[in-house]
Amino acid sequence: MEVTTEEKILRAAREVFTRKGFAAARMQEIADVAGINKGLLHYYFRSKNKLFHSVFIEAFGQFALRINEVFAADMPLFEKIEAFVEQYMDILISNPMLPSFVINELNQKGDAFVKEILNRGSKPNFLPLIGQIQMEVQAGRIREVNPFHLVLNMLSLCAFPFIARPMFQGIAQVDDEAYLKLMETRKREIIDFIHNAIRV
Amino acid sequence: MEVTTEEKILRAAREVFTRKGFAAARMQEIADVAGINKGLLHYYFRSKNKLFHSVFIEAFGQFALRINEVFAADMPLFEKIEAFVEQYMDILISNPMLPSFVINELNQKGDAFVKEILNRGSKPNFLPLIGQIQMEVQAGRIREVNPFHLVLNMLSLCAFPFIARPMFQGIAQVDDEAYLKLMETRKREIIDFIHNAIRV
DNA sequence: GTCTATAGGTAGATAGAC
DNA sequence: GTCTATCTACCTATAGAC
Numbered sequence: 001m002e003v004t005t006e007e008k009i010l011r012a013a014r015e016v017f018t019r020k021g022f023a024a025a026r027m028q029e030i031a032d033v034a035g036i037n038k039g040l041l042h043y044y045f046r047s048k049n050k051l052f053h054s055v056f057i058e059a060f061g062q063f064a065l066r067i068n069e070v071f072a073a074d075m076p077l078f079e080k081i082e083a084f085v086e087q088y089m090d091i092l093i094s095n096p097m098l099p100s101f102v103i104n105e106l107n108q109k110g111d112a113f114v115k116e117i118l119n120r121g122s123k124p125n126f127l128p129l130i131g132q133i134q135m136e137v138q139a140g141r142i143r144e145v146n147p148f149h150l151v152l153n154m155l156s157l158c159a160f161p162f163i164a165r166p167m168f169q170g171i172a173q174v175d176d177e178a179y180l181k182l183m184e185t186r187k188r189e190i191i192d193f194i195h196n197a198i199r200v
Numbered sequence: 201m202e203v204t205t206e207e208k209i210l211r212a213a214r215e216v217f218t219r220k221g222f223a224a225a226r227m228q229e230i231a232d233v234a235g236i237n238k239g240l241l242h243y244y245f246r247s248k249n250k251l252f253h254s255v256f257i258e259a260f261g262q263f264a265l266r267i268n269e270v271f272a273a274d275m276p277l278f279e280k281i282e283a284f285v286e287q288y289m290d291i292l293i294s295n296p297m298l299p300s301f302v303i304n305e306l307n308q309k310g311d312a313f314v315k316e317i318l319n320r321g322s323k324p325n326f327l328p329l330i331g332q333i334q335m336e337v338q339a340g341r342i343r344e345v346n347p348f349h350l351v352l353n354m355l356s357l358c359a360f361p362f363i364a365r366p367m368f369q370g371i372a373q374v375d376d377e378a379y380l381k382l383m384e385t386r387k388r389e390i391i392d393f394i395h396n397a398i399r400v
Numbered sequence: 401g402t403c404t405a406t407a408g409g410t411a412g413a414t415a416g417a418c
Numbered sequence: 419g420t421c422t423a424t425c426t427a428c429c430t431a432t433a434g435a436c
Contacts (some may be wrong), residue, residue: 005401021308023223027430037403042431100307106366107300108221114370124371143396148382149389152368156360161352163363166306168352170314171324182348189349196343197397205419227412237421242413244419 006044008034013055018101022052023108060102061121066091068122071129077136080129082191085158089187092162093180100163126151142198150198157190206244208234213255218301222252223308260302261321266291268322271329277336280329282391285358289387292362293380300363326351342398350398357390 003011012034016025027048031038045051070084092099106114117123126148133147161168161183169179203211212234216225227248231238245251270284292299306314317323326348333347361368361383369379 019308021221021223021304023221024308026428038430039404039432040402043401046431048430097307100303103300103364103367104221104304104307106370107297107304108219108224111366111370114366118370124367126371145393146385146389149386149393152361152386153357153390153393155364156356157353159364160356160360164303164355164359166311166314167303167324170306170311170318171326185346186349186352189346190353193345193349193353193397196399197393199396226410228410238412239414239422240420246413248412 005034005036005040008036009041009044009051010055010058013051014059017052017055018059018097021101021108022048022105025052056102056105057117057121059098060117060123062091063098063102064122064124067124071124071126077132077142078195080132081154081194084154085190085194086187088158089183089190092158093183096162096165096176096180098162099159100165103163140200143200145198153197154194157193161186205234205236205240208236209241209244209251210255210258213251214259217252217255218259218297221301221304221308222248225252256302256305257317257321259298260317260323262291263298263302264322264324267324271324271326277332277342278395280332281354281394284354285390285394286387288358289383289390292358293383296362296365296376296380298362299359300365303363340400343400345398353397354394357393361386 009030012030016030016033020026020029025048027041028038030051031041041048041051045054066087067084070080070087073080073083075083106117129151130147133142133145133150136142137144137147165179169176172179174182209230212230216230216233220226220229225248227241228238230251231241241248241251245254266287267284270280270287273280273283275283306317329351330347333342333345333350336342337344337347365379369376372379374382
């Protein structure tokens with residue numbers, strides 16, 4: 001056998017939790033997707049909660065890691081924004097359901113859960129980018145923008161279309177493939193949009 | 201008695217479904233919040249599903265109605281964008297959990313549900329605004345942008361900070377009040393951002 | 401480690417008294 | 419219309435055979 005049972009479970013859990021959310025996910029379905037017995041889920045992960053934690057922390061960590069990588073890089077601001085949009089959109093195109101899953105569970109599980117997640121593994125660190133933006137503003141190389149809001153704008157423009165995807169697809173009547181293609185062309189659109197918005 | 205039992209139930213259901221989502225919401229909790237007996241929920245709405253439908257369609261319709269109102273108004277583009285951002289942000293500030301709730305359920309309930317909702321009541325209509333943007337581009341009064349993406353940008357910039365609120369609050373360590381204040385100042389930031397992004 | 405069987409608890413829904 | 423009591427189904431979790 002190539003993959004261990006534990007890995008099979010994790011993959012199935014990732015798939016089911018992402019699609020259904022914690023509350024609606026069923027241990028039986030995870031077992032079915034994994035092609036193993038339901039009892040094994042508890043043998044390996046003790047409880048639904050613990051299994052969910054494993055999956056969630058990994059998914060959230062993925063996000064944080066990739067964001068931080070770009071945000072902390074040593075690059076001119078415009079290049080960094082371009083690199084961020086391209087890399088981040090690529091992650092989202094490969095995992096279109098990830099952002100709604102993460103945000104969703106953070107919403108429902110309450111403060112204690114959020115704090116635990118943020119203290120546990122790697123979390124997004126916006127400070128390097130915020131600092132860099134401040135410097136550019138002070139040097140007069142970009143328009144006078146609030147750095148916090150600019151970072152928020154970058155994330156919003158990339159992530160929201162994936163989070164609101166079911167609604168837009170429903171309204172625009174396009175299939176999954178067409179929508180993801182649209183997101184591919186969106187990269188350039190976002191980069192130009194931000195560039196024009198902050199240039200002096 | 202001032203409000204009918206049915207209205208009490210609807211208010212409580214709105215509150216609980218919005219906070220917990222459909223799957224995690226409990227009929228008992230809705231009854232407790234409403235201050236009435238659990239049996240009455242079924243007397244008035246037959247099932248959890250039907251109660252949820254009533255709540256959801258109304259919440260979604262609210263969104264659509266307000267969006268369409270501004271989008272179809274007879275106004276110059278820049279004014280319209282400004283009016284949209286201000287009105288839309290006001291709705292979101294008054295109902296900070298609404299966007300995640302709506303988007304969330306559309307994500308989890310599947311295509312059939314999305315289609316039913318879109319066919320049932322009022323749905324967002326972006327065409328008037330998209331048409332107006334096209335005209336402005338052709339007249340050379342704004343930069344050459346893809347109208348669809350511009351509309352998507354407007355929605356993204358407004359809605360995303362509310363959807364991702366738990367994460368940002370967790371990272372930035374600010375309380376609810378401070379975050380909503382931040383959203384108040386964000387209105388101007390978004391308007392300026394878009395304005396600069398599309399001006400020729 | 402993997403399976404079957406089942407315990408234990410909970411939630412939606414109904415029946416029936418008032 | 420409103421309440422109490424209860425049914426039924428389902429789901430997590432465990433026990434125990436192999």
